[in-house]
Amino acid sequence: MDVVYLLLTLAFGASLFALNTACRRLEQRRER
């Protein structure tokens, strides 16, 4: 079970990095 929760935690983190990138792209698109 530890592996499952480790992967879940990493997925939580990865989704936020994806959100970070998406917000940044949105901002860049607005600037262009």
Add this chain to the structure above:
Amino acid sequence: MNDNSWIQLALYLIVLFALAWPLGRWLQGVFDGSLAARWRWMAASERALLRLAGCASDEDMPWWRYAGAIVAFNLIGALAVYALQRLQFVLPLNPADMGAVSPDSAFDTAVSFVTNTDWQGYSGESTMSHLTQMAALAVQNFLSAATGIAVAIALIRGLARHSAQGVGNAWLDLLRAALWILLPLSLVFAIFLVSEGVPQDFAAPVIAHTLQGAHAQTIPLGPVASQEAIKLLGTNGGGFFNANSAHPFENPNGLSNFIEMLAIFLIPAALVFAFGRMVGDMRQGIAVLTAMTVLFVGLYAVGVLAQSQPNPLIAKLGVSGANMEGIETRFGTVASMLFAAVTTSASCGAVNAMHDSLMPLAGFVPLFLMQLGEVVFGGVGSGLYGMLLFAVLAVFVAGLMIGRTPEYLGKKIGAFEMKMVAIATLAVPVLVLLGTAIAVIAKPGLAGLSNPGAHGFSEALYAFSSAANNNGSAFAGLSANTPFWNVLLAFAMWYGRFLVIVPVLALAGALARKPRLAESAGTLPTHGPLFVILLIGSVLLFGALNYVPALALGPVAEHFVLFGAH
């Protein structure tokens, strides 16, 4: 409401503002670097610690690097807390021989403490070793509070700067928040708590023989005072003991109760003063603080009125007076409702009374305060950045009404900024309402509810309101230490925290890049009574639109059932 309730409230607010004012000045000095410039030893120790942590530079970061650093920092924190709980049985400082925490509970607790929620599905004194309490939970109490402060400061910089690329350095802000604010305050507060009788040791539990003779009672001890101090100052709320601040070892007397309540609001209130100073117009800070205070006093009054009435079921048995079920007799109704309002206005979640036992409409108050987004003073940092989101929302609504481009503090609010505000303000209600809906239709969710009907629904609604808003208090009737509840609540806690933080930092970055516009005749003043009313209205309307249907099914329905039937 009697004189006692007003006197306690007035005394509380006077002492709070008197302490928060100088602390606000200190916060400004810490984060604008003026204190480090004046005291060289401060700057030298910061540089040394940053170098020790492998951080080569303390230069400003663009918002997306700042957000990346915050997310990475908290992700590593969650993994560390999980590992410490799972391995505590082979680690030192475990005199009571605690076994490994179950995987789902360890996961839930790791997310809970990293997100400043401190929701506890477990009972601390019978689950966690001293090392886990100190190195995992108490450390995260500091780091999660530092995260909140850092994000709030980044947003203030976004508003205060103009035509700038960066919002500050995340590592330096985290370090400064922990080193110059949270650690010194916690040290002083922990020593005060020890003086009042709160334990601070590494002892094994004491076995006491009761007067009945036959029963041996196990009395857990440990490093309670040090955890208690940051639990309140960092608006974390996770107790050393299951009974939290209702336990005499966490909160021994009326004085400790008063100081604990002050500790919860101290940094959030000081941050508002710091905001006023850092944007160069203290009237802006006072306006935000006024809105917070009006909301707080109003909802506290509703809570005291509701809790002061007798429970008709108990009154029928010939017992007179206010409902005292779940209330500590050491504190009484007023101090318990004040604590309940303070802890749920902030993102603290410490409790000195069992919210599950409050009268239905008194239980509505902490529930609604959390659902407003905990912006009434709010969590350390999170309260201020949450309220500033509402301020932007308020000027946007006002701009729509009068047909002008909205501005806040001389910054034009455009489409990108409003998209970030929308994500940050709508993410939490979605998590609360969807989570509650899943819990009350799924069998494993229903299995955790200990009451049928409206009160059971309130338990589920409270759990998700508490988790997604990173409060951590519970309607005590819920049995949430199951894989279903642990995973679902962890989801709500994680995204309830960071689906706000990332857009807030994006907003900070976008605002920092904008030039500052001069005030004109068409600018809506954001320091006067009109704006305060607009801000209060935005917060209340937002809460009402999102949650009234759910509240009607919970505490409101329970109130009518209780008083209508009897």
